[in-house]
Amino acid sequence: MEFQNLLIENKERIQYIIINRESKLNALNRDTLAELHVAFAAAFKDPAVGGIIITGTGAKAFVAGADISEFANLGIDAGTALARKGQIEVFNLIANGNKPVIAAINGFALGGGLELAMACHIRIASETAKMGLPEVTLGLIPGYGGTQRLAQLIGKGKALEMILTADMITAVEAHQYGLVTYVFCPEDLLVKAEELLQKILLRAPLALAAAIHSVNAGFTDGVDGYGIEIAQFGKCFGTKDFKEGVAAFLEKRKAAFKGE
Structure with a gap:
């Protein structure tokens, strides 16, 4: 456009x-x-x-x-x-x-x-x-x-x-x-x-999105912000970025996140 x-x-x-x-x-x-x-x-x-x-x-x-x-x-x-x-x-x-x-x-x-x-x-x-x-x-x-x-x-x-x-x-x-x-x-x-x-932008893209979603939830009427945080935290464990982040930490190198 x-x-x-x-x-x-x-x-x-x-x-x-x-x-x-x-x-x-x-x-x-x-x-x-x-x-x-x-x-x-x-x-x-x-x-x-x-x-x-x-x-x-x-x-x-x-x-x-x-x-x-x-x-x-x-x-x-x-x-x-x-x-x-x-x-x-x-x-x-x-x-x-x-x-x-x-x-x-x-x-x-x-x-x-x-x-x-x-x-x-x-x-x-x-x-x-x-x-x-x-x-x-x-x-x-x-x-x-x-x-x-x-x-x-x-x-x-x-x-x-x-x-x-x-x-x-x-x-x-x-x-x-x-x-x-x-x-x-x-x-x-x-x-x-x-x-x-x-x-x-050096951080994990999916984690950034999860953080934004979780913080916003705490300011939304009728939404359990703590529950959303727990759910988003859990979802992060299923991402390739989590595995890369942990591996980079243990290997003492910078993580190469891909938003996956």
């Missing part, structure tokens, strides 16, 4: 998914969300892709929110359908993906942009980045998982403060709250994202 709003770049086993709407501060419109669904679904299925880095073009914005013009004339049913479709096809797809996804937040991550970053497994930020969920200033609330994921990441009280005040926070504050794991100068952001992902 030829994308109109995304750039896809492959660097060895890392795939970059870059939102390319710089003139609109990389805002998420329907077409961009549809392309993100296609891009991530393809990346998760592609055996040549080990992990993904998502970022935005330009120095100003990762994603500065959703395209509000598309919301203006929606009613209750259409608004509900919009949130459900976006959550299922993009945000939950990323969160539940079988490969690690790092959000490299290079500028404003507001509204749906912060929700997109929060759906990723790891977030790192530029010193110039600012983050927030300003939906209440429009008479709305976050609709792409923001009320749930922000509270999971930084705690209920601080999440409610951010959502109810609609205030933006700096990258340093986001690091203090646990919303991002590292803050770097702008020119180092993607270099450090690659270094982090390359370290992860």
